[in-house]
Amino acid sequence: MSASKMPTPQPAERVGAAPRNKVVDRPADDPDFRTLFHAWLESHRASLVDSLRRLGRQPVGSFFTCLVMAVALSLPMGLSLLLDNIERLGGSWQRAAQISLFLELSANDRDGQALSEQIAAMDDVAAVDWISREQALDEFQQLSGLGQALKELPENPLPGVVLVTPREVDKAKLESLRQRLAELPKVEQAQLDLVWVERLTAILKLGDRFVFGLSVLLVLALLLVIGNTIRLHIENRRAEIEVIKLVGGTDGYVRRPFLYMGALYGFGAGIFAWLLLAFGLDWLNDAVVRLAGLYGSDFALGGVPSADGFYLLLGAVLLGYIGAWLAVARHLSELAPR
Template sequence: MSGNKGGASPKPRRLSKLQSPGKPPRREVVGAKKHRTGFRDRLDSYRSHHRQVAGESLRRLLKRPLATLMTTLVIAIAMVLPAGLYIALNNVDELSQGWDGAARVSMFLKFSVDDSAAESLRSELLKREDIAVAEYISPSAALAEFRERSGFGEVLDQLNSNPLPGLIILTPHAEHSGTKQLDALRGELAAMPQADIVKLDMEWLQRLNTITEISRRLTLALAVMLAAGVLLIVGNTIKLAIENRRAEILVVKLVGGTNAFVRRPFLYMGFWYGLMGGVLAWLLLQACLLWLRGPVSELSGLYHSDFLLIGLGLGESLLLWLAAAGLGLLGAVLVVGRELRAIEPR
């Protein structure tokens, strides 16, 4: 006989809809949701604390406007010097950009070479593969042009003869405009019996490009040294701020504050110092450019040029601000960790 009363068979146990075979229990799903919610809460708390610390650090700096302005001004001057040299070099490049590729060779002829012989020589030179354009300027045409541009017409009228020689201006092809090729061409032209003096018009531009390259390297070296100076300035300022708040730091550590918690306000302080220094440096650069723009425009007008000073673009301005803020933050990082490890409650 069966042990069940009345002989009735046991009823099968019903499975919950949320606990059907192959599905995880409900409590695991709820636990996952709680885990995601907890992570989101911690992230929101982390962001909120960073905003609070950043704002509090900025307010502390603004409460001491004179001291903050002095430190910021030193950082700005350190940033202005390399940035100003960078702008100057950019303007030199912009000014000389239209001269690139305008390599010409001026071949001054001997006084014994008449116009017909000069024209014959010009035709021969045009047959060379490396010469694109050959222009002959006769002595009379050169004298007339000089008379028109110099304003010394009365003086020139008193001369017994024309002191200017004939001139052939040669423009080589672009593929033959290299430095070595131009030097070789000048040597060949100077060896001709009709030539008196052969001048390469690109010599001065090559010297300018060499000087510009040297200036760029000097600017980079100066920027590195001044960046190190900014690190020292910010680091020393943060060190003094830590010493002034030493008692507050001890209290925070006594109640369980970690070094990371204590370090955060000083890191933001270094960031604000750097950012304000970068913005002030940008304002100083803009003021200098505005002050110089008028005289430079007047000077370029005297040379019949429409050249205008160019400053920092949007990307370059943002890079200046970020570089300054990064240097301020790095200066704080290098100092804060070491100083806080030395402050421990006993």
């Protein structure tokens, strides 16, 4: 056999070795999903650490920025919590809208109890109180100061009264309920102070609108504060940002650290606002308890509910993020490399 027809020698296989897998080279410009995701996480981690480090280098300025934001956040939340506590004062606001049912003089205690049980079974009724003729006369004697003169009367002129407390303070619903109650047997007259109900509704609406308007103004102020703060950070890093954009850095890469910085400002402000509300309500509660005790009441202010505190913290973070995004979006076009 000639040398030209000799088979090309192959490398020997080691006995017991695993079969060789054919390696397929992946193009350099086609990274897999895991690599991309890891790079994305690493970029966000680096931006977060960098933002924390820069805030830590200016502890006094960062503290006062968060404190100013916290005061602005705590004002509307504190007023809202105070309104909620005022609604609980004396039991409930529904007590101010009671419907008084004056029964016929011929109605006895059994009729009054039966009527009270019938009314209490209605869906739009929260509570029912029965005042007999004798109880009404005793209360009138104590409050009017005419006790001796009333004893000279041949008979009790006062009727039995059923006090109905509705579930909702709404003028239309209260008037509908009053008309239904007036048609019940043994009821002589159904009386409702609609003027007080209208005043009560107006006071509640005024409080809600005031809190809403104050919240809008303070949210705008917070956006201005966080926007101006981020703008100062951008100016301090202008040269660095221009170099990053010169070597191909994207707008998202440039924007990311400032967004984390705004969110961190919001998080710190939310924590401070929560603490301010908790300590403020606790400090105010001492005076409220003493005042309520003078009137024989055990009323006390409630603290900050956990759900409200969490929403306050979440809202503060979102406000910081939005304010930072607006500030960077406004100045990003000016950060082109020269």
